Amino acid sequence: MHPTETISSDRRLILKSLVAAAATSLVAPAMAAESLPPAPTGSAAAIATDKAYWAAVKGLYAVTPDIVNFENGYWGIMPEPVRREFIRQSDMVNFQNTYYARERVGADFEAVRAKVAAAVGAAPEEIALTRGATEALQLLIGGYNRLQPGDGVLYADLDYDSMQYAMNSLKARRGVDVVKFDIPEPATRQAVLDAYARAIEANPKTRLLLLTHVSHRTGFVMPIAEIARMAKAKGIDTIVDAAHSWGQIDFRVKDLESDFVGFNLHKWIGAPLGVGFLYIKKDRLADIDRAMGDEDFAETDIRSRVHTGTVNFATVLTVPTAVALHQQIGAPAKQARLRYLRDYWVSRARGFKDLEILTPDEAGSYGAMTSFRLAGKTSKADNEAIVAKLRDSHKIMTVRRAGVAKGQCIRVTPALFTDEADLDRLVEALAVITGTKTG
Numbered sequence: 001m002h003p004t005e006t007i008s009s010d011r012r013l014i015l016k017s018l019v020a021a022a023a024t025s026l027v028a029p030a031m032a033a034e035s036l037p038p039a040p041t042g043s044a045a046a047i048a049t050d051k052a053y054w055a056a057v058k059g060l061y062a063v064t065p066d067i068v069n070f071e072n073g074y075w076g077i078m079p080e081p082v083r084r085e086f087i088r089q090s091d092m093v094n095f096q097n098t099y100y101a102r103e104r105v106g107a108d109f110e111a112v113r114a115k116v117a118a119a120v121g122a123a124p125e126e127i128a129l130t131r132g133a134t135e136a137l138q139l140l141i142g143g144y145n146r147l148q149p150g151d152g153v154l155y156a157d158l159d160y161d162s163m164q165y166a167m168n169s170l171k172a173r174r175g176v177d178v179v180k181f182d183i184p185e186p187a188t189r190q191a192v193l194d195a196y197a198r199a200i201e202a203n204p205k206t207r208l209l210l211l212t213h214v215s216h217r218t219g220f221v222m223p224i225a226e227i228a229r230m231a232k233a234k235g236i237d238t239i240v241d242a243a244h245s246w247g248q249i250d251f252r253v254k255d256l257e258s259d260f261v262g263f264n265l266h267k268w269i270g271a272p273l274g275v276g277f278l279y280i281k282k283d284r285l286a287d288i289d290r291a292m293g294d295e296d297f298a299e300t301d302i303r304s305r306v307h308t309g310t311v312n313f314a315t316v317l318t319v320p321t322a323v324a325l326h327q328q329i330g331a332p333a334k335q336a337r338l339r340y341l342r343d344y345w346v347s348r349a350r351g352f353k354d355l356e357i358l359t360p361d362e363a364g365s366y367g368a369m370t371s372f373r374l375a376g377k378t379s380k381a382d383n384e385a386i387v388a389k390l391r392d393s394h395k396i397m398t399v400r401r402a403g404v405a406k407g408q409c410i411r412v413t414p415a416l417f418t419d420e421a422d423l424d425r426l427v428e429a430l431a432v433i434t435g436t437k438t439g
Contacts, residue, residue, distance in 0.1 A: 033060055033081050033325055039333045047333050048340035054419070057329065061417040067391070068422045071399045072415035073216060073244065073369055076270040078322070085321040086272045089314035105313055115320045116277055119327065120263070121252030127277045128302045129316060133243035134162050136262030136278035139305055140239050141166040142173070143289040144208060144260070149175030152203050154236075155210040156195075157182045157405045158217050163241055167210055179203050182405035187220050188360055196227045200234055209238045213245035213256065217401045218358045219342075219369030219411065221249060228257040237287075243267060243276070248338060248367040250331035259284040268334075271322035272315040280305065334416065338368035341414040345423040346370055352436040358409055371401055371409040374434065378407025386410055386433060394429035 036057065040050040060079040063069065078086060093100055109129065117124040130136040141163065147153070153176050155167045164180070171178050181199045184191045200206060209231050213224050228238045240258040245251065247268025253261060259281035265271040280288055280302055290304045297304040326334070343361070350357055354375035359366045377383060383400040387410060390396040401411045412426065431437045 033079070033328060036060065036328060039328075039330045044332070044336040045340070048336040054337060054416070058417045058419060060325075061415075063417055067395045067397050068425055069397045070412045070414060070418075070422075070426060071397045072418075073267070073411060073413040074399070075273055076247075076267050076415065077417070078270055078272060079325055081325060082270055082272070082318060082322045086314055086318040089317040093313045093317075101313065109316055112316055112319050113277075115323055116265070119323050120246065120279070121254055122279055123282060125302060126282050127279050128306045129311075130262075130276045130278055130306055131274050131308055131311065132266065132276040133241065133262045133264040134160075134276075135306075135308070136276050137163050137239065137241055137243075138166050139291055140260045140262055140278055140280075140288060141170070141208075141210070143291065143305060144237070144239070144287065145289050146237065146287050147174040147176050147207055150177070150205065151208075152177045152179060152206040153208040153210070154179050154181070154199055154203055154206045156180070156199075156212075157403060158215040158220065159210050159212045160216055160241055160243065161403065163210055163212075170208075176207075177203075177205065179206070183215075183220070185358065185404070185406050186360060187218070187358070187365070189223050189362055189365055192220075193223060193226055193230075197230060200231065200236065204234075206234070206236050209236050210241065211238050211258065212241040214242075214248060214367060214369065216244055216369075217404050217411070218371040218409065219366055219413075220359055221245070221365050221367060223364075225255060225257040232257075244369070245367075247326055247331070247334065248369075250335040253279055260288070265319055265322065269319075269322050269326050271319045272312070274312055274315050275319060278302075278305065329416075335367065337416065338414065339366065341418050341423065342366060342368055342370050344420060345412065345414075345426050348427045349430050352430055352434040355430065355434050355436075358404070368415070369411060369413045371404075371411045372430075373407060373409040380408055383408045383410055389433055390429055394425065394432075396426055396429055 037053060040047045040053050060081065061077060062080055113127060113129060114124045117127050153167055153170050155164055157180065168178055170176050184195055211224055211227055212222060214221050224240060231238050238258040239260040240256050242261050243264045244267060246263050261279040264276040266273045266275055285302055288305050290299060291307040294304040294307040346357055349355060356373045356375060357370060358373060359370040380402065387398050387400050390398050398410050398412055400408060402408045
């Protein structure tokens with residue numbers, strides 16, 4: 001066959017596949033993983049330790065063999081069914097180009113919004129898609145319009161950096177007093193509740209409180225509902241950062257008892273990078289301003305609270321496949337497995353020389369993520385050196401975290417593709433680094 005004939009034939013095949021993709025732009029509703037067996041049943045322990053099932057889940061991920069990755073809090077790797085869907089949607093959008101964007105995207109995005117709302121337990125009119133939790137929370141904090149000069153806003157040291165910046169900006173924008181306080185260490189559920197109670201009592205002019213469901217610094221799971229009720233009793237609104245929690249922890253938005261929440265979809269749900277959403281309880285929409293005076297949507301439409309501009313269409317269109325896989329595995333099973341993986345390494349390393357585990361073993365106070373610190377090693381340089389040692393000598397990826405009141409630390413975050421052999425490698429490395437054993 002002449003080379004030009006081969007090229008022509010290949011081109012026809014490519015065009016044929018693109019036409020097929022264009023006919024079904026939105027997942028319909030896409031079986032996330034047809035080969036995955038039914039999720040195990042029984043107690044949380046039985047679910048978490050079903051080796052055959054979790055081996056099948058691990059098989060959904062293509063992961064580099066060059067390093068053991070315990071830095072899965074940055075964003076979640078796409079499982080293969082999601083990655084393939086993302087490529088399919090990217091091809092479709094590129095093929096149809098602005099015809100798709102002008103004629104079809106609106107209905108498709110509304111279908112995505114409805115699926116996400118149903119999965120999180122909200123009404124579609126209570127959520128709006130964003131490029132991630134940071135954007136969602138900046139819009140909620142910056143748009144909150146019930147503050148008056150002289151009011152107070154409150155946040156803690158374990159809250160996310162960008163959200164602290166947004167709260168700090170309210171001093172100039174709204175004329176309010178900004179107060180930061182420290183979460184006690186070691187943290188426990190009761191100690192944290194007491195710390196928030198003291199902070200609220202000490203700052204009676206507080207009208208807005210930032211809360212983080214799962215701290216990106218230590219992995220501590222805050223008792224959000226209890227704190228939100230405590231705040232509400234004092235006339236204080238809460239904005240909740242749920243960037244790390246949905247998909248790692250089993251809950252619905254109503255369980256947080258907060259009227260304003262920001263979520264990620266590209267962390268523990270496993271959607272492509274660059275997508276999240278904000279939640280505003282239906283009767284509280286007027287308390288968040290439109291984004292930069294948006295006029296694309298009515299003021300009574302939550303979508304007027306986000307004005308991003310052109311987004312990656314394929315990223316949004318892939319969200320239903322990621323949500324479908326999340327639901328196929330099941331939030332209770334994911335939570336049980338991730339907590340088991342965390343307990344596996346922590347229980348073996350907790351007694352190591354000079355190793356401080358910052359996240360308690362207390363039921364309900366942790367998920368997958370846990371941070372540690374070596375005694376006396378609290379600086380940036382100290383912790384960067386430990387991260388480098390784990391990476392270069394043991395081929396283990398972790399991340400340094402700053403901003404904790406008592407000093408910097410190192411976060412360990414397993415994922416659904418992590419297995420016991422990976423964790424054994426981490427424990428062995430920590431034993432050597434701490435001098436608990438020679439290596």
